[in-house]
Amino acid sequence: MEYLKESDSIPDLRVKIGTLVLDNPVMTASGTFGYAREFEPLMNLRRLGAIIVKGISLHPRAGNPPPRIVETACGMLNAIGLQNVGVERFIKEKMEYLGNLSVPIIVNVLGDSLEEYRQITERLCHCTAVAAIEVNISCPNVKKGGVAFGTDPSMAAAVTKVVKQESTVPVIVKLSPNVTDIVAIAAAVESEGADAVSLINTLIGMAVNLKTRRPELANVIGGLSGPAIKPVALRMVYQVARAVRIPVIGIGGIETAEDALEFMLAGATAIQVGTANFINPRASEEVVEGIGDYALRENLHSIRELIGALKVG
Amino acid sequence: MEYLKESDSIPDLRVKIGTLVLDNPVMTASGTFGYAREFEPLMNLRRLGAIIVKGISLHPRAGNPPPRIVETACGMLNAIGLQNVGVERFIKEKMEYLGNLSVPIIVNVLGDSLEEYRQITERLCHCTAVAAIEVNISCPNVKKGGVAFGTDPSMAAAVTKVVKQESTVPVIVKLSPNVTDIVAIAAAVESEGADAVSLINTLIGMAVNLKTRRPELANVIGGLSGPAIKPVALRMVYQVARAVRIPVIGIGGIETAEDALEFMLAGATAIQVGTANFINPRASEEVVEGIGDYALRENLHSIRELIGALKVG
Amino acid sequence: MIRTGAGKDPLLRRPFSIHQSIAQGQIQIYFKVVGRGTEILAHVKKGEALSVFGPLGRGFRIAEKSPACLIGGGLGIAPMLFLAKRISQVKKDCSQDLIILGGRSRSEVEPLVADFEQLGLKLACSTDDGSYEMRGYVTDVFKNHDLPADCSVYCCGPEAMMARISAMCKEHHYPCQVSVESVMACGMGACLGCSMPTKSGIYAHVCLDGPVFDAEEMVWNI
Amino acid sequence: MIRTGAGKDPLLRRPFSIHQSIAQGQIQIYFKVVGRGTEILAHVKKGEALSVFGPLGRGFRIAEKSPACLIGGGLGIAPMLFLAKRISQVKKDCSQDLIILGGRSRSEVEPLVADFEQLGLKLACSTDDGSYEMRGYVTDVFKNHDLPADCSVYCCGPEAMMARISAMCKEHHYPCQVSVESVMACGMGACLGCSMPTKSGIYAHVCLDGPVFDAEEMVWNI
Ligand SMILES: Cc1cc2nc3c(=O)[nH]c(=O)nc-3n(C[C@H](O)[C@H](O)[C@H](O)COP(=O)(O)OP(=O)(O)OC[C@H]3O[C@@H](n4cnc5c(N)ncnc54)[C@H](O)[C@@H]3O)c2cc1C
Ligand SMILES: Cc1cc2nc3c(=O)[nH]c(=O)nc-3n(C[C@H](O)[C@H](O)[C@H](O)COP(=O)(O)OP(=O)(O)OC[C@H]3O[C@@H](n4cnc5c(N)ncnc54)[C@H](O)[C@@H]3O)c2cc1C
Ligand SMILES: Cc1cc2nc3c(=O)[nH]c(=O)nc-3n(C[C@H](O)[C@H](O)[C@H](O)COP(=O)(O)O)c2cc1C
Ligand SMILES: Cc1cc2nc3c(=O)[nH]c(=O)nc-3n(C[C@H](O)[C@H](O)[C@H](O)COP(=O)(O)O)c2cc1C
Numbered sequence A, B: 001m002e003y004l005k006e007s008d009s010i011p012d013l014r015v016k017i018g019t020l021v022l023d024n025p026v027m028t029a030s031g032t033f034g035y036a037r038e039f040e041p042l043m044n045l046r047r048l049g050a051i052i053v054k055g056i057s058l059h060p061r062a063g064n065p066p067p068r069i070v071e072t073a074c075g076m077l078n079a080i081g082l083q084n085v086g087v088e089r090f091i092k093e094k095m096e097y098l099g100n101l102s103v104p105i106i107v108n109v110l111g112d113s114l115e116e117y118r119q120i121t122e123r124l125c126h127c128t129a130v131a132a133i134e135v136n137i138s139c140p141n142v143k144k145g146g147v148a149f150g151t152d153p154s155m156a157a158a159v160t161k162v163v164k165q166e167s168t169v170p171v172i173v174k175l176s177p178n179v180t181d182i183v184a185i186a187a188a189v190e191s192e193g194a195d196a197v198s199l200i201n202t203l204i205g206m207a208v209n210l211k212t213r214r215p216e217l218a219n220v221i222g223g224l225s226g227p228a229i230k231p232v233a234l235r236m237v238y239q240v241a242r243a244v245r246i247p248v249i250g251i252g253g254i255e256t257a258e259d260a261l262e263f264m265l266a267g268a269t270a271i272q273v274g275t276a277n278f279i280n281p282r283a284s285e286e287v288v289e290g291i292g293d294y295a296l297r298e299n300l301h302s303i304r305e306l307i308g309a310l311k312v313g
Numbered sequence C, D: 001m002i003r004t005g006a007g008k009d010p011l012l013r014r015p016f017s018i019h020q021s022i023a024q025g026q027i028q029i030y031f032k033v034v035g036r037g038t039e040i041l042a043h044v045k046k047g048e049a050l051s052v053f054g055p056l057g058r059g060f061r062i063a064e065k066s067p068a069c070l071i072g073g074g075l076g077i078a079p080m081l082f083l084a085k086r087i088s089q090v091k092k093d094c095s096q097d098l099i100i101l102g103g104r105s106r107s108e109v110e111p112l113v114a115d116f117e118q119l120g121l122k123l124a125c126s127t128d129d130g131s132y133e134m135r136g137y138v139t140d141v142f143k144n145h146d147l148p149a150d151c152s153v154y155c156c157g158p159e160a161m162m163a164r165i166s167a168m169c170k171e172h173h174y175p176c177q178v179s180v181e182s183v184m185a186c187g188m189g190a191c192l193g194c195s196m197p198t199k200s201g202i203y204a205h206v207c208l209d210g211p212v213f214d215a216e217e218m219v220w221n222i
């Protein structure tokens, strides 16, 4: 019999986002993991690389009327309408629990003006438990007639600048895929000092109910997520990762470790699990496990060897 | 027993695209129906509203090396690379058969310069069998470093202008969904006289093979089609139909009559069946049948009553 | 919440009420085929494994001291059996309790009657087309019965029916609980998809705060 | 081309060779579970309906007058039974014909041997690990046999194997046909997805022009 020898070293799964070191590249995507506590009885939260909580705004938002979600082919549309308790209640009610988890907590922020982004950043940076800020720039800019910040390089750069000026923690800018040239947006936020970009947010979509002759969502349009969008996400991650020097965080339809590893090959330093959390509440933990198993099986010294290792041509 | 009376009138399924009247709103999407002859033994081609053939360029194109397609969640990626026999051979070898079908034949054209678009339009307008031209503007503009014509309103307008000047038949401009503001592109081509717009072409996507650590497609990126993209297509059709006055032709993930009718509610005057032809070669004919049945069941005088009839708010 | 297939389509779990459950860990659901997910579920064979996530949310709160009136309309009958069993276990005196079941026609009501009858509670049924017992709506049955003044009402069914029952309960000052439906993605408060407007102006979430609510909190959308 | 499920995922049909078919309209396929589609197919129960589209494309052209050598490697064995049957029906003299079957190990070869033996043609097998008959590749078996000079070769298997066999046939001036694989969407020449580079410089389409090609036309990608 062959003598089975313990591998000398367990593969190193750590990755770095700005100054923040994560134990592994797996995070939970904003809006798909509540404020984490909901998942406590179902999985080991402490195994995650980081937790990104539901998007927070300066003031509470009630969100959209129902129906807010509808299933589509291999995906779902949501029009939650950025419902959240506002930054003050978030800090008061959620932060203590999150702070005690000993997992980096990344707060996803949104606003409808530069000033809102500035104020919320300022407020959050006073909380020691905030490990990083993820800036959702897919929100409409009220001053520009509701055009999303994330669809214009100069507006995206402006948000980044404001948040960076205020922030004492790494800043991740979360990009919208509903653009002609996502590389231009990524380059613009990089040039204003973003520590990382994460992509993709949802694709704008719509569903129609033939029986009622009405849109399925009260809000008419919503954000498409899930396995259906994975090919678009992979393509954008690949394009952006080749164009910027900051880390890229891949998001979109990731359900398994295989999906996650594909994003890393395409250039992602880390990834986020979104819609999959709804289908399998343990999905994110299973991705962590699967990545570890893969690294062991493939004799990787560090998972970082995979980042952008796609063989092209 | 209730006395069953023949309905006084069979519902009118006709729709109008520019000066072209179609017997029903169902067409086959370019590149998914070959040159129609392939489907002859499998269905009744004569029941289609129109046939749109594989994209034709001025000169023959060999296309991309394999693999050219890969399946994704509820969709597929293709990177055929616009393989085609070129306009001369198309006219010589395919046109006679198509001309004898007594179904409007719409030729999808592509080019890498304005001059190519002009020449191919001129050449095709000499064929009496060509009922309309559909202009694929998702092709890279060689002069502009390969940026697709369809991603910039002014380039899209320029192509439309050139084709309209040359064309003696209605001109449909087929829009790319890989843009920030598809309404702006639609408005630009409308202002240059496009008789209709069709949308959407494929979303740009990518797939990665974890085992080989290579892209699944030799071309790395490809076009995503099928049910996965239907929500994005519906949303874009809805937005464009509210913004332009010319007819909108809906494309994207249509497999059944229900799908087709949803696009019509969202504002489409006609629709195209694409990827579904690969899965069920009779799909397009079944959509025609299903639309007829629906119109009868719902006592519609004309299918046109449905166009844009979505109840919003 | 039950996954109806193993693939990526249909993607989301589907929410169902527990119709019956026994201590040995078996649960029964009673459902109607309305779309793709339930279609697949209807074809599941004995012995096949299903991914089930639950129980979730807040069920009916039983008022132990007051006479109960349970009202189930259409598929709203599904959770009523579970509730009736609990009531017959928890409450000391069930002599004044009443169960009202209604449906469009015989096939929606009759198959379930035997299960309810076993519990020994009073039962009254109606069908819209009169094909089984009284012709009419459960609201008519409700009106025709003289309920005790301290009666508690538990109700599940189509929105229009629950709205009518709620209004009638308000009139008679009966406390009323309703079990409502909503589209759901996660079933555990993570997606905020299952929102329901309430009188207080903020959205409640059916999966976590419900599906059972006090009828008074509800804003009916009809 | 076979649809492996009724839903939208997996979306596309999967291409398979006909392993056996009988006049009454039954066909048999022989397949390996490699991914989701074949996984689903492996769980299909007797009596379930499948959507099958075919037969498609161009199969082997049998040279009626010349001795035949059939070579199947791994799953390339699948179409060989059908071909062997046809050959034994069509050709007058099969005394010099030879079938070579190879696989990684016993389980890939042995289960099929009985079917081939029924046909009464000469058979030689090999396995990479020597677990069944000769240890080695089908190319070794091929080399070891003295084939008639006017022999025709029919081959299906992994690309590397077909490339080797093609080269050896070229050397001996044996006409050789190979059955190749490609990803397919439509199976009928409509999508142009199944392209294969050929010596003439243009792409052939496996579903329509193939899957069987003259080995000489092929450009091997190894
Ligand atoms: C708390 C709760 C308890 C329920 N209990 C039962 C029960 O005991 N028995 C029963 O038959 N049904 C019950 N339902 C309804 C059941 O969930 C739906 O009938 C089922 O999800 C439909 O799935 P489908 O794939 O067959 O239909 P689809 O094809 O998805 O859609 C058909 C219709 O069902 C509705 N629907 C689809 N998905 C959902 C979803 N995730 N949540 C809610 N509605 C949806 C849609 O509005 C649509 O009009 C309950 C719903 C809720 C919210
Ligand atoms: C002409 C032809 C004849 C074939 N005959 C047989 C046969 O008799 N027995 C048999 O077991 N297999 C045969 N195959 C291979 C068979 O088609 C694939 O194994 C099957 O499609 C895999 O499906 P999947 O969903 O299980 O795998 P997937 O999960 O889709 O993918 C697994 C692997 O299979 C390959 N594959 C996936 N889809 C296709 C597709 N549409 N076409 C080709 N390859 C694909 C991919 O390259 C991938 O690496 C044949 C293929 C061709 C082209
Ligand atoms: C119900 C829901 C709510 C979401 N809320 C937010 C949010 O508040 N902020 C944000 O940046 N992204 C939000 N997203 C987007 C996700 O974080 C993620 O980018 C997207 O869903 C794609 O990933 P997936 O396909 O894995 O779900 C939300 C997504 C869903 C489905
Ligand atoms: C294999 C394939 C080839 C295609 N070729 C063309 C083409 O030549 N010209 C064009 O305008 N669109 C082409 N398309 C895009 C389709 O016409 C259609 O716009 C797209 O597939 C979306 O529709 P679907 O989801 O119904 O397939 C092609 C699509 C596929 C899948």
Ligand code: FES
Pocket (backbone or CB within 6 Å): C183, C184, C185, C186, C187, C188, C189, C190, C191, C192, C193, C194, C205, C206, C207, C208
């Ligand atoms: S279903 Fe997700 S919050 Fe209720």
Ligand code: FES
Pocket (backbone or CB within 6 Å): D183, D184, D185, D186, D187, D188, D189, D190, D191, D192, D193, D194, D205, D206, D207, D208
């Ligand atoms: S598989 Fe579509 S052309 Fe061959």
